[in-house]
Amino acid sequence: MIWNVVSDSSCDLQMSAFTSDRVRFETVPLRIQVGDREFIDNDTLVVPDLLDAMASEKSASSTACPSPAAFAKAFEAADCTICFTISSSLSGTYNAAVMARDMVLEEHPEKKICVIDSKSTAGAIVLLIRRAKMLMEADENGDFEGICNQLRIYQAALRTCFTLECYDNLIKNGRMRPLVGNLLKTLGIHIIADATPQGTIHVADKARGEAKTYKALTALMRSSKDCTGSEVVISHCENLSGALKLKQQILEDLPVKSVEILSCRGLTSFYAMQKGLILGF
Structure with a gap:
């Protein structure tokens, strides 16, 4: 069984900082529009360049959530996937991930995919990712639903x-x-x-x-x-x-x-x- 943890790029955890023999990790990047420049929020983004561009731009900057297709590609890479997103009150990212889950399960009903709204961002999602990794690495029975339920309880306790x-x-x-x-x-x-x-x-x-x-x-x-x-x-x-x-x-x-x-x-x-x-x- 291949375990998969997916998050949008609001998690502040670089993909290169995640190591595991049993669990793969992928971030699906949001996009940031500053004037006529688009910044992709991946591991190669240089934050000072983004901040300088925002400071120089007179008009309002904006963000765009990942497409369902981008999440679907990440979900297709494993047997069991748990995905964490930025709060659905702040972004449409959660809805895009749910649409992707439904798309993938229609084509691959044998896969298991759980999408959890972090109701937060940044460090709280990092903590969720690490708790998921710990539970997945310790799992010996393929208890997908049990792990999802534990993560939902943990999410509700985070601030x-x-x-x-x-x-x-x-x-x-x-x-x-x-x-x-x-x-x-x-x-x-x-x-x-x-x-x-x-x-x-x-x-x-x-x-x-x-x-x-x-x-x-x-x-x-x-x-x-x-x-x-x-x-x-x-x-x-x-x-x-x-x-x-x-x-x-x-x-x-x-x-x-x-x-x-x-x-x-x-x-x-x-x-x-x-x-x-x-x-x-």
Whole structure:
């Protein structure tokens, strides 16, 4: 039996960073349109080039989800596939993956395919991918449904929160008034938000300066669930120094098991923008 883990490119995990003798891993890239340039969010995308293009472009940039055909190609590569997507409240990617599942099962009814809406992005999907890999490698009986059910329970327990420092993309897309965005940036005020259980975004707090922002984030983590023994993934958008400081704050304030730092890929950089930080736990 060939096990297959598939994710869209919002997961912040490079395909080259995944190793297993029993499980294959593939990311299906989203596309980012900046003016007349299109960026494919694969392992070769250079994020600073994307950010520079977005900063130079006066009009709003946009994203496009993968086609059902792109997901179908990934699903056809194995006997049993579990796919994770960015929150269906933020993108049409989940619907594209479900359409692909139905297409493949019509042609290959012997295959098993499960599509799970992460109701999140970034580090939360990384944690789901790694939990799937662990369960698949330990499986001896081909318990596909059992693994899918365990992953659905795990997904419901995961949380995501983030902080923004740059608001240019929100302003260009009409989601924030220029006066408000420029004022927040001038005053050094960071927006702190989290993902609801339904996968929508909720602005939870605002903080001025790095130190207060990181304390506010750990307070939000503490209030969202019992973090004892939790694995934490921090995705940073060209902000390694900030991620390291946040990691230290988390280790000081919360009884977590571990804190890992990853670089944002293209899609999460599009949303987090320069110096943004996203936590999955």
